[in-house]
Amino acid sequence: MKKKEKQPKKYKKHRTFSIYWLFYDHCRWLFAPFAALLFRTRKTYVDKKATIAQIKKGAMIISNHISFYDALVLQYAFWYRRVHSMMLDTAFQTKIGSLFFRGINCFPVNPNNLNSSFASMRQCIARLQYGYVVAMFPEGHINFSSQPEIKEFQSGSVLMALQAKSFIIPCFLYRQKGKFHRFHLCIGKPFNPYDYFTGPINIQNLQLVTQELHNIELRMQKEYLEKVSKK
DSSP, X not given: OOOOOOOOOOOOOOOSSOGGGHHHHHHHHHSHHHHHHHHOOEEEESSHHHHHHHHHHOEEEEEOOOSTTHHHHHHHHXXXXXXXXXXXXXXXXXXXXXXXXXXXXXXXXXXXXXXXHHHHHHHHHHHHHTTOEEEEOTTOSOOOOSXXXXXXXXXXXXXXXXXXXXXXXXXXXXXXXXXXXXXXXXXXXXXXXXXXXXXXXOHHHHHHHHHHHHXXXXXXXXXXXXXXXXX
């Protein structure tokens, strides 16, 4: 007899007040004072009212990737929502690591494994459809360059937002040197990928919308760094 293929585990929606969130909420508030001292994140909004309203409904947050702490910076920047994050599966290889990272709303992805990537995408889409907030880093890797620069975006984040019918909140993350390495987070206006499609959803149009999102990120970077340099 043939063995039954293992079906991918479906993600379950949890109530606002549930034991499922106990570990995450405990860790978040326990380490909040340390995060405030370590990151000292300065937030700037392009349109604060519109962005906060959308975050409360649920959205995908995308940002450039400059350090190992970026996911935590976003967790505490949007403290009024539980932020879910996609992480490389290397962090989940041990039982302790897997329990911890899953407990703080992280889920694994392996870019080199097609089945794993599809499973991660399904999880991300499901969480967005439930109205959760999911943080993504579309550059696909950490940019350790000493100069602020934003690498090209991969189109997976836009595709998942389209399938979940979710808005995207573009963010520019910058680490200022000379002042205790303070983090700066510029938060853009809600971006609806459907507004930028003029035809069917195919690879070509998907790349064009991804490029438009990347251009918005570049403009945010330029405008914000100009303000910082004038101070």
